[in-house]
Amino acid sequence: MRIPTQRAERTFIKICGLTNEDDALAAAEAGADFLGFVFYPKSPRYVTPETVARIVETVRATYGADAPRFVGVFVDEAPERVRAILDTAGLDLAQLHGSEPPAEVRMLAPRAFKAIRPQTRGDAEATTAAYAHVMPREAHVPQFLMDAYHPWEVGGTGIVADWAVGLVLARSYRLLLAGGLTPETVGAAIARVQPWGVDVSSGVEREKGRKDHARLRAFVEAVRTADAALAEQQTDQE
């Protein structure tokens, strides 16, 4: 059944944890809307702003106006440093994946959205309500990314998020559903949650920080198949 959510005609796709030009070009070629780069030094997918600047330049030169948008992933960095890295690397958006308070997010508006890792539905609803007023308004930009909870790991864990909680958030926000998605599971996730977008990292990797290009393509294909099924359902209901 089609539920009232914030989704557009199709599901947006973010491929995260890119570390090199080959993988970034493969993700763009597959049809990703957003390419994500992790600027968290403790991550095995950490990349320097200078490396990302080169990757972004190559992808933009290759795809021109059709290039995906570029996202930097940060964990509790000072807003001034986030802004400096966005500028150095030529990124469009910051994904704030730590415990950044709304006031810090506001300092980066409208170039930042918040990643949350809720433990419960109540936690998810309270957190999104607290940040809603500082989230981007532009229709082609996500407002929240919901990742799986882990007591000490921050992201890229491959742990499956709670889709029931995602379903609640997707009704009110442009939500990127993340957490343990794979080419095999993303179709079911879209059918259940009907999010604005989906995000994947480890589910399309051959090793940490290296993407498997066949799995990248399979992921995008699975999203498009799920989109077509949703569109067909909607037509049947009209």
Ligand SMILES: O=C(O)c1ccccc1NCC(=O)[C@H](O)[C@H](O)COP(=O)(O)O
């Ligand atoms: O990927 C990382 O190593 C990472 C480290 C610290 C903060 C965030 C990180 N990744 C952010 C992402 O957006 C991932 O795509 C998201 O956590 C989902 O990962 P996965 O479950 O592996 O698909």
